[in-house]
Amino acid sequence: MGNFFSKKDSIFEKKVVAMESKISILETRINSSKNYHSAFLYEKFALSSDTLSEKAICFIFSLLTSMIIYYSAKLYRLSFEILIKKNEKKLKNLKDGLEKLFEDRKFETDFERTKKLLEEYERFKKNNTTQIFNINHHKDHQ
Numbered sequence: 726m727g728n729f730f731s732k733k734d735s736i737f738e739k740k741v742v743a744m745e746s747k748i749s750i751l752e753t754r755i756n757s758s759k760n761y762h763s764a765f766l767y768e769k770f771a772l773s774s775d776t777l778s779e780k781a782i783c784f785i786f787s788l789l790t791s792m793i794i795y796y797s798a799k800l801y802r803l804s805f806e807i808l809i810k811k812n813e814k815k816l817k818n819l820k821d822g823l824e825k826l827f828e829d830r831k832f833e834t835d836f837e838r839t840k841k842l843l844e845e846y847e848r849f850k851k852n853n854t855t856q857i858f859n860i861n862h863h864k865d866h867q
Contacts, residue, residue, distance in 0.1 A: 737830060741842065744823045745849060751816040752853065755809055762805045 827846060830839050 737826075738842070740826060741823070741846070744819055744826065748816060748819050748823070748853070751812055751819065755812045755816065758805060758809055758812070762802070 823846070827843060830842070
């Protein structure tokens with residue numbers, strides 16, 4: 726009987742670890758997408774704005790090239806915003822699933838072990854909240 730409960734705890738811990746790793750991976754993916762997006766646009770348009778007027782043969786060529794660049798940038802920004810929102814939605818669903826997993830666990834046996842896991846989860850949640858605040862704070866200052 727004791728082996729049955731210990732296997733159940735092991736399965737629960739594996740689920741928790743798996744969900745936490747998925748959350749961390751998605752947060753990293755979202756942050757790297759935001760950073761790459763900002764750096765790429767700045768680098769490409771800073772370089773092209775210096776050389777575009779020098780290479781333009783006539784006004785129409787310059788106008789068409791500018792329009793193409795403008796709409797490409799809009800499309801690029803839109804695609805990254807959609808990707809980031811999709812990943813943020815997945816992240817929210819994973820966090821909600823993890824929260825539900827802990828809520829379901831509260832009704833099962835071995836309260837002390839569950840309390841220990843909840844404390845670890847609260848520390849994990851606090852660290853992620855601090856990271857998100859730092860990211861948003863950094864984003865607001867740009």
